[in-house]
Amino acid sequence: MMEEWASLALDTAAARGASYADARVVDVRQRELSTKNSKVGTLVESESLGLGVRVIAGGAWGFASTDRLNRRGIEKCAAEAVAIARASALAKRHDVVLAPEQAFVDTWQSPFIKDPFRISVDRQIALLLEADAEMRKVAGVTVAETGMVFRRLEQLFASTAGARIHQMKMQSGAGVVASSFAEGELQKRSYPNSFGGQHALRGYELVEELDLVGNARRVAEEAVALHKAPQCPEGVRTILLDGSQVGLQVHESIGHPIELDRVLGMEANFAGTSFLTLDKLNILRYGSEHVTVVADARLDHGPGLGTFGYDDEGVPAQSTDIIRNGRFTGYLTSRETAAAIGQKRSNGTMRAESWNRLPLIRMTNISLLPGAWKLDDLIADTDDGIYMETNRSWSIDDRRYHFQFGTEIGWEIKGGKKIRMLKNPSYSGITTEFWNSCDAVCSRDYWTLWGTPNCGKGQPMQTMGTGHGAAPARFRNVRVGVAFSR
Amino acid sequence: MPPKKPAKRSKPKASKAAKRPMPGAAADRFLIPRPEFERIAERIFKFSRAEETEIEIDVTTDALTRFANNTIHQNVAEQGISVSVRAVVNGRTARASTNKTDDVSLARVADAALRLAKLQPPSETLLPMLGPQKYTPVKRFFPATAAATPEERARAVVGVVKLAERNKQTAAGIFTTGISQSVLATSRGLFVAHEQTRAEFSVTFLDGESSGWAKENFPDISLIAPGALAERASQKARASLHPREIPPGHYTVILEPAAVLDLVGFLFYDFAATAIEDKRSCFNDRLGKRIFGGNITVWDDVYHPLQTGAPFDGEGVPRQKVLLVDRGIPRGLVYARETAKRLGAKPTGHGFSLPNEYGEAPMNLVFAGGRSSLDEMISATGQGILVTRFWYIREVDPYQKILTGMTRDGTFLVENGQIAGPVKNFRFNESMIEMLASVEDLGPSVRAAGEESFEMVVPAMKVRKFHFTEVTKF
Numbered sequence: 001m002m003e004e005w006a007s008l009a010l011d012t013a014a015a016r017g018a019s020y021a022d023a024r025v026v027d028v029r030q031r032e033l034s035t036k037n038s039k040v041g042t043l044v045e046s047e048s049l050g051l052g053v054r055v056i057a058g059g060a061w062g063f064a065s066t067d068r069l070n071r072r073g074i075e076k077c078a079a080e081a082v083a084i085a086r087a088s089a090l091a092k093r094h095d096v097v098l099a100p101e102q103a104f105v106d107t108w109q110s111p112f113i114k115d116p117f118r119i120s121v122d123r124q125i126a127l128l129l130e131a132d133a134e135m136r137k138v139a140g141v142t143v144a145e146t147g148m149v150f151r152r153l154e155q156l157f158a159s160t161a162g163a164r165i166h167q168m169k170m171q172s173g174a175g176v177v178a179s180s181f182a183e184g185e186l187q188k189r190s191y192p193n194s195f196g197g198q199h200a201l202r203g204y205e206l207v208e209e210l211d212l213v214g215n216a217r218r219v220a221e222e223a224v225a226l227h228k229a230p231q232c233p234e235g236v237r238t239i240l241l242d243g244s245q246v247g248l249q250v251h252e253s254i255g256h257p258i259e260l261d262r263v264l265g266m267e268a269n270f271a272g273t274s275f276l277t278l279d280k281l282n283i284l285r286y287g288s289e290h291v292t293v294v295a296d297a298r299l300d301h302g303p304g305l306g307t308f309g310y311d312d313e314g315v316p317a318q319s320t321d322i323i324r325n326g327r328f329t330g331y332l333t334s335r336e337t338a339a340a341i342g343q344k345r346s347n348g349t350m351r352a353e354s355w356n357r358l359p360l361i362r363m364t365n366i367s368l369l370p371g372a373w374k375l376d377d378l379i380a381d382t383d384d385g386i387y388m389e390t391n392r393s394w395s396i397d398d399r400r401y402h403f404q405f406g407t408e409i410g411w412e413i414k415g416g417k418k419i420r421m422l423k424n425p426s427y428s429g430i431t432t433e434f435w436n437s438c439d440a441v442c443s444r445d446y447w448t449l450w451g452t453p454n455c456g457k458g459q460p461m462q463t464m465g466t467g468h469g470a471a472p473a474r475f476r477n478v479r480v481g482v483a484f485s486r
Numbered sequence: 487m488p489p490k491k492p493a494k495r496s497k498p499k500a501s502k503a504a505k506r507p508m509p510g511a512a513a514d515r516f517l518i519p520r521p522e523f524e525r526i527a528e529r530i531f532k533f534s535r536a537e538e539t540e541i542e543i544d545v546t547t548d549a550l551t552r553f554a555n556n557t558i559h560q561n562v563a564e565q566g567i568s569v570s571v572r573a574v575v576n577g578r579t580a581r582a583s584t585n586k587t588d589d590v591s592l593a594r595v596a597d598a599a600l601r602l603a604k605l606q607p608p609s610e611t612l613l614p615m616l617g618p619q620k621y622t623p624v625k626r627f628f629p630a631t632a633a634a635t636p637e638e639r640a641r642a643v644v645g646v647v648k649l650a651e652r653n654k655q656t657a658a659g660i661f662t663t664g665i666s667q668s669v670l671a672t673s674r675g676l677f678v679a680h681e682q683t684r685a686e687f688s689v690t691f692l693d694g695e696s697s698g699w700a701k702e703n704f705p706d707i708s709l710i711a712p713g714a715l716a717e718r719a720s721q722k723a724r725a726s727l728h729p730r731e732i733p734p735g736h737y738t739v740i741l742e743p744a745a746v747l748d749l750v751g752f753l754f755y756d757f758a759a760t761a762i763e764d765k766r767s768c769f770n771d772r773l774g775k776r777i778f779g780g781n782i783t784v785w786d787d788v789y790h791p792l793q794t795g796a797p798f799d800g801e802g803v804p805r806q807k808v809l810l811v812d813r814g815i816p817r818g819l820v821y822a823r824e825t826a827k828r829l830g831a832k833p834t835g836h837g838f839s840l841p842n843e844y845g846e847a848p849m850n851l852v853f854a855g856g857r858s859s860l861d862e863m864i865s866a867t868g869q870g871i872l873v874t875r876f877w878y879i880r881e882v883d884p885y886q887k888i889l890t891g892m893t894r895d896g897t898f899l900v901e902n903g904q905i906a907g908p909v910k911n912f913r914f915n916e917s918m919i920e921m922l923a924s925v926e927d928l929g930p931s932v933r934a935a936g937e938e939s940f941e942m943v944v945p946a947m948k949v950r951k952f953h954f955t956e957v958t959k960f
Contacts, residue, residue, distance in 0.1 A: 034843055037764075040606045041843025045598050046583040050566060063562040067585045080563055087551075087636035088558040091643045122605040129607075142765045145843070181765035186885045266554045268658035268697070269690040270937065272877070272894075275959075356564040395878040395913075397892040402913055402958035404890050406882055426882070428913070428956060459660045460550055460562075482955045483882045483890060483915050 002027075002166070005069055006158035009053040012078035014160055018055040018085070020098070021078070022159035024312060025051045026355035031117060034147035035128045038136060042147075043121070050355035055081045059095030060088035065356040098335040099346050101315055103162035108309025110299070112170045112203030116150040119204050124148055127212065134216035135178045140224035143179040144216075147196055148172075148207060149453075163314040171305065171465065173199030173453060174207045178220035180227065187226035187423065189219035189408050193244040194391050199451030199465060201303040222409060222421075229421040232410050234481030238385035239427055240378065240474045243442075245407055246368060247450035247468035248391050253431040254286075254293055255366040255466065257400040258322055258330070259349075260337040262361075270459050272398025275431070276328065278341060284328040287435030290371055290473075293323040295332055297348060297364035302449040304467020306364035308351075313359060315348035322366065326436070332361050353462040360458050365449060367469030371441030375472050378440055380416040386480060387411040387418060387472075388425045393483070396431075404428035406483055426483035434475060442471035516632035516665055517681055518545055526569060526587055527671040533593040536573035536600045538615045539673040540801075542583075542839060544568045548664035548684075551639040556647045556656050558640060572840060573599035574615065577608035579841050611824050615672040616802045622789060624797050626682030627665075631707040634663040634685070642712040646689060649716050655723055657716065659689035663707060670802050680796035686935065687712050690895060691723040695960060696908065698722025699875060699895035701744065703935035705794055722874060722896040729908035731957055732899060738870035738926075739952040740863045740900065743934035745873045746947050750853065751939020752881060752889055753918060757786070757810050758836075759819040759829055760845025768887040768919065769816045776814045778922040781856065784811040786820060786836065786848030792933035792943045793850045800839035808834050810848065814923075822846035855945035856928030863927050863948045865903040871912070871954070872898040872905065879938045887918035891938075892958065912954035924950040 006023040013021035027049045034041040050067035051074060062085025066077040116124075128146040135144035151171040158164050175197015179188040192198045192210055200206050241249065257274040261267055276284070287293075297306055297317035310316055313335050321329045332349040333341075350359040379387065393406035410425030411418040429437075449469040456463055527541050545567045552560035569592065570583035580602030584595040639661040650657040664684045671677045687710045688701035699722065700715040741749070753768070761767035787807040788795050797805050801823055810818045821829070822837025825845045836846040864872065874896030882888040892911055899906045929946035 036843040039609065039843075041841065043580040043602055043606060043841055044582065045602060046570075047595075048566075048568075048585045050585065060558065061561060063560070065562075065564045065566070067566045077565075084549075084561045084563060084636045087640040088561040090637070090640040091553060091556075091558040091647055093555070093557040120605065121602055125606055179764075179766060181770065181885070184771075184885060185883075186766055264555070265656065265658060265692065266559055268554055268656075268692060269552075269660065269688060269699075356566055358560055358562050393880045393882045393890065395880045395890045395892065397911060397913075397958045397960075398877050398894055399958075399960060401960070402892065402956060404913060404915075404956075424883070430959065459552055460548065460564075460662070479956075483888070485915070485955060486953070 002156040005051055005074055006156055008071065008074045009051060009078040010158060010160050012075045013053060013055045013082055016079055016082040018057045018082050020160055021053060021055040022157065022314065023051060023053045024355060025156045027154045028354055029117065029152045031150045033124055033128060034145065035132045036145050037143060038129060038132050040125060048354060051077065052352065052355045053078050053081045054358060055085050056096050057082045057085035058089035060085050060092045061096060062088060063358045096336060097339045099338040099344060101335060101346065103159060104310065104314060104316065105164045106309065107166045109168040110170055110201045110303060110307065114204035116172050116204040117152060131176050131212040131216040134213055135176065135220040138217060138220035138224055140180050140182060141178050141220045142181045145177045146212065148174040149196065157310065157312065157314050159314055165310045165314055167309050169201055169308065170203055171199065172202050172204060172206045173197055173451065174210055174212060176212050176216050176219065178223040180223040182227045185227060187223050189223040190390055191215045191219045193450060195452060195454055199305055199453045200449065201305060201307050225421060226409060226423045229423040231484065232386065232422045232425040232481050234485050236477055237480045238382055238474065238476050239478045239480060240382065240385055240387040240472060242389040242472050243446060243448050243470045244450050245388060245391050245405065246470035246473050248394060248452065249405065250293065250366055250368050250468050250470060251363065251452055251466060252394060252396045253400060253403055253434065254322065255363040258332050259361045260331040260333045263331060264337060264340060271457050275399045275401050280328055282329055285326055285436065286323045286328040286432055287326045288438045289325045290438050290441050291323055291326050291435050292369045293366060294369065295320045295322050295349065295364050295366050301365050301367065302469065304365040304449045305451040305453065305465030306467040311348040311350045312352050313346065313350045315346045318348045320347045332363065334361050337361065351464060353464060357462045360462065362457065362464045363455065363466040365467030365469060367449065368441065370444040370447040370471045373440050373442045375442050375446055378442060378472065378474055379413055379418060382413045382474065383415060385413040386422060386425060387413055401430050403431065404483060424484050427478050427480045428482050429478055434478065437476045437478060438473055439476055440474040442473065447471040516629065518667060520679060523669045523679065527677065529589060530571055530592050530596050531673055534573065534596040536575050538574035540572040540615050541671045542570040543669040545667040546664065548662065549636065550660055550662040551636065551643060552660050553643045554658035556650050558643055561636060569595065571595050571599045573603045574612065575600060575603050577612050578603045578606050579612055580606065581841065611828060613823050613827065615674050616676050617674040618676055619802055619804055621678060621797045621804050624789060626705045626794055628683045628706040631663050631683035631685045631705065632665050634707055645713055646716040649720060650691060653720050655691045655693045655720055657689055657691050660686065661712065662686045668796060670798065672802065676802045678798055678802060682794055685710050687715055689716050689719045691719040693723035693727055696723050696726035697895045698726060701935045703941050704933065726896055726908040729910045731910045734912060734954040734956050736951040736953055738867060739949050740860065740867065740870055740872045741947045741949060742860065742874055743932050743944050743946050744875045744936040746944045747934040747942050748876050748879055748936035748938035749889060749918065750944060751942060752879065754851060755847050757819055758845055758847045759821045759825045759831065762819060763829065766884060768885055773816050777816065777919055778811060778814040779925050780814045781925055781928060782811055782814050782922050783854040785809055785852045786850050787852045788850040790850065790852050790943055793852065795850055799835045799837045801837050803833050803835040803837060805835035808848065820846050820848045852943040853931055853945060855931030858927045858929055860929060860946055863946065864900050864905065867900045867903060870900040872900055875936060882915060888915055889918060890915045910960060911958050913956040913958065914953060915955045916953045921949055921952065926950055
C-alpha cells in the first residue's frame with residue numbers, strides 16, 4: 001500500500017503543476033516503559049501511519065501531510081501542498097534549485113539481533129524494577145527512576161524523479177537515574193548517560209549489554225556520596241571529560257554550527273545562526289591537531305541514531321570530513337543548500353521527525369575520531385585537573401560561540417591520580433578556543449557511539465536522534481565553576 | 487486503592503457541560519462534529535474487554551509559513567488524529583494509541599492497552615475512572631483563526647519583507663495558525679470535548695551583525711499584528727548595531743515579559759505535589775515561608791482571559807484556580823487525583839494522562855502584575871541592562887533553582903534613566919529564588935510568548951543584582 005499511496009500523491013502533485021515532488025509514507029511503532037520508586041510509571045504503546053508530500057510549484061516549496069490514507073485524503077493533501085507552494089511563491093526571491101541526485105530504487109534495514117517488540121513487556125518491566133530496587137537499597141536515595149524506549153520506523157521515499165527507497169530502522173534505548181535530596185541540595189547520577197541512558201539503532205541486545213542492574217547500585221551510591229563531596233572550585237583548570245560529555249560537547253559546539261541552513265540564515269528566528277560563515281571553510285583553525293571530526297551516516301561508522309541508508313531527500317548515506325586535524329573542512333548540507341553554495345551534491349543529512357514534518361538538515365553521526373591514549377595513562381599524565389562525567393546541564397548561544405556545561409560528578413586529579421570526588425562541576429568557554437585547547441583524545445577502546453535522542457530544531461519543532469562517537473579527552477586552560485559563583 | 491468491584495462498562499453518557507453548544511455555525515465547517523467522536527468512542531467501548539476504558543482523541547490541523555532571508559522557504563500544513571485508549575484490569579492500567587480509525591485498528595488498540603495492563607504488577611493506588619463532571623465553559627475557538635489561508639499568511643510575510651528591504655535588513659520568522667480538538671471519554675459515562683484555535687507570529691530582523699525579535703501568540707488571529715511586531719523587531723535590530731562589551735557582574739535588569747516568561751516558566755513543575763513528595767521541588771521545606779518579595783503572587787488559572795487550554799485535566803477532573811504564591815509565600819500546590827488521595831488533599835484538576843510518573847503540574851500560570859511601563863522602569867534606573875529575551879535556558883541546580891542561559895536579540899545598557907546603547911550578549915547564572923526576592927518593580931501582566939516556556943501571563947520585571955557571569959562575542 002505504501003507504494004500506491006506515494007504514487008497517488010506524486011501523480012496528483014504533478015497533475016496540479018508541481019515541477020518536482022517527493023512523498024514519504026512513514027509507519028512508526030513505539031513502546032515506552034518507565035518505573036519510579038518501584039512502581040511502573042509510563043507503560044504506553046503507540047503507532048502512527050501517515051504521508052507527507054513535499055513539492056516545488058511556481059519555483060517555491062510547499063509541504064502537506066495527512067493520516068487520511070484513502071484516495072480523497074491523499075489527493076487533497078497533495079493538492080494542498082501545491083497550493084501552499086504557490087502561496088510561497090508570492091514571497092520568493094528566486095526559484096528553488098536542487099543539487100542533482102540519482103533516483104535510487106533500493107531497500108535498506110538497520111541490523112538488529114533481538115526485536116524489542118517481541119520481548120514481553122513483563123520481562124522488560126521486571127528488569128527495570130530490579131534495577132530500581134538496586135538503587136533503592138542505598139540509603140539516601142529519594143527517587144529511583146528507570147526507563148526503556150523502543151521505536152520501529154518503516155518508511156517509503158518516492159519522488160517524481162523515479163526514486164523508490166524503502167527503509168526500516170529499529171531503535172532501542174534504556175537507562176537508570178538515582179536522585180538524592182539532603183541538606184538543601186539535590187544530586188543525581190545517571191547510567192549509562194543522562195537523556196534516558198544510551199540509545200542506538202539496535203535491538204534489545206543493547207539493553208542486555210548495558211547491564212542496568214549491575215550498575216544501578218554504584219550510581220545510587222555516587223548520588224548520595226555527592227552530598228559530602230567538596231564543591232568544584234572556580235578557576236582556570238585542566239579538565240578531562242568522559243566520552244558521553246565529549247559527545248554532547250561535539251553536538252552543541254560542532255554539530256549545530258556546521259548545519260548549512262543555520263549558516264545561511266534559514267533558522268535565524270528560532271535555533272539561531274552560526275559563527276561558521278562561508279569564508280571560514282577550509283581556513284578556520286577549529287581545533288588542535290588532535291581534533292578530527294566526521295559526519296558519517298553509514299552503517300560502517302556504527303549503529304548510531306544518525307545512521308541510515310538514505311536521507312529523507314533520497315540521498316545515500318555518506319561520510320564527510322568536518323574537521324581534519326583541527327582545520328574546518330565541511331558543512332552538513334541538503335540538495336538546496338549544497339546548490340546554494342555551489343557544491344555538486346548534498347552530503348545527505350535531511351531528515352524529518354515523522355510523516356507530518358518537513359525534512360531539515362539534521363546531524364547524522366557527528367563523531368570525534370579516537371586518539372591514542374589509554375584513559376589511565378591520560379589521568380596519570382595530568383598533574384592537576386578535574387575529570388567530569390555525565391551531563392547535567394547544557395547551554396550555548398545562538399551563534400554557537402559561548403557555551404556552559406554542568407556534569408553530574410567530578411573527580412579531582414592531583415599528581416596523576418584521582419584523589420577525591422567533586423560535586424557540581426561545570427565549565428564554560430568559547431567554541432574554537434576550547435577545541436584548540438584539546439591536547440589528548442583516548443583511543444578506540446574507550447570510544448562509544450553515543451545516542452542523543454532529543455535534539456530539537458525547526459518550526460514546528462522536530463525532535464531527532466543524533467549520534468556522537470567520542471572517547472574521553474583532555475582540555476587545557478578551561479574556566480570551571482562559574483555556574484555556581486555567586 | 488483498586489476499586490472494590492470491577493466497574494461495569496457502560497455506554498458513555500454526555501455530561502451537562504459536554505452538552506453545551508459547540509462554538510456556533512461558523513465553526514462547524516472547521517471542526518469534526520461531536521457525533522463523529524462519539525462514534526469512535528462507542529466503537530472502542532464495544533471492542534474493549536477491559537474492566538474500565540478511557541479514550542482520548544486529539545485532532546490537530548496546523549499550518550505554518552516560515553520565512554528567512556526575506557523569502558518564504560518553508561510552508562507546511564498538517565492534519566492528524568490520535569486515538570489513545572487506557573485500559574484498567576485488576577488494579578492495573580496501561581495505554582496504547584493509534585492514528586487509524588478503522589474498526590480493525592480501534593479493536594487492536596483496545597486489545598493492546600488491555601494486554602499491556604495485564605502484564606504489569608497491580609497498583610495499590612489506582613482510582614476508578616471518572617463519570618460525568620461539571621465544567622466551566624471557556625471560549626478558545628475563533629473561526630477567523632481557523633479560516634486563515636496560506637495566501638493570507640504569505641501576504642503578511644510580504645509586508646514584513648517589504649519593511650526589511652526598505653530598512654536594508656533581512657527578516658526571518660513564522661506565521662502559524664491551527665485548530666486542535668480534544669475529547670476525553672470513560673466507560674463510566676464521562677464525555678467532554680474541547681476545541682481551540684492558535685495563531686502565532688514571531689519575527690527576527692537581522693541588521694548586519696545585530697538582531698531584534700518580537701512574538702505574539704493568541705487563540706484569536708485578530709489580536710496578532712505582524713506589521714507592528716516587524717516594526718519592533720526592526721527597530722531593535724537597528725538599535726543593537728555595534729554593541730560594546732561591558733564586564734559581567736551583578737546588574738539591575740529590566741526584563742521584558744518574554745524574558746520573564748522564559749525564566750519563571752521553569753518553576754511550573756515545582757508546584758506539583760508529586761515533586762514535593764519526591765523531594766525534587768525547589769519549594770521543598772520552603773512552603774509557607776516568605777522566600778520571594780511581597781510583590782510576587784502567582785496563580786494557576788485556566789479561566790484567565792489571557793490563558794488557553796481545556797477546563798479539564800488528563801483524567802477529566804475540572805481544573806480549579808489555585809493560588810500558588812501569596813505575596814511572596816509559596817502556599818498552594820496542584821494535585822492529580824491519585825496524588826491528592828495519597829496526601830490527603832483534594833484534586834485540583836492538574837493531573838496528566840495516566841499512567842505517568844510525574845503526577846500533575848500547573849499549565850496556566852498567571853503572575854500578578856504592577857503598573858509601571860517599561861519606559862518608566864528605564865527612566866527610574868541609574869544603571870542597568872534591558873533584556874529583550876533569553877535563549878537556551880537550562881537548570882544548573884534544581885533546589886536553589888539556578889538557571890543558566892544567554893541574552894539574545896536586543897540587550898541594552900541603561901544609564902541615567904535612558905538607553906545608552908547596545909551591549910554584547912551575556913551568559914547568566916541566576917537563582918530564581920533570589921531573583922523573585924529582588925523584584926523592584928512590575929509592569930502590567932500580559933500574555934507573553936517566548937521560546938523556552940509555554941505561554942503564560944506575566945509582567946515585565948525590574949530586578950536587582952541579576953548575575954551575568956560571562957560575555958559572548960556578539
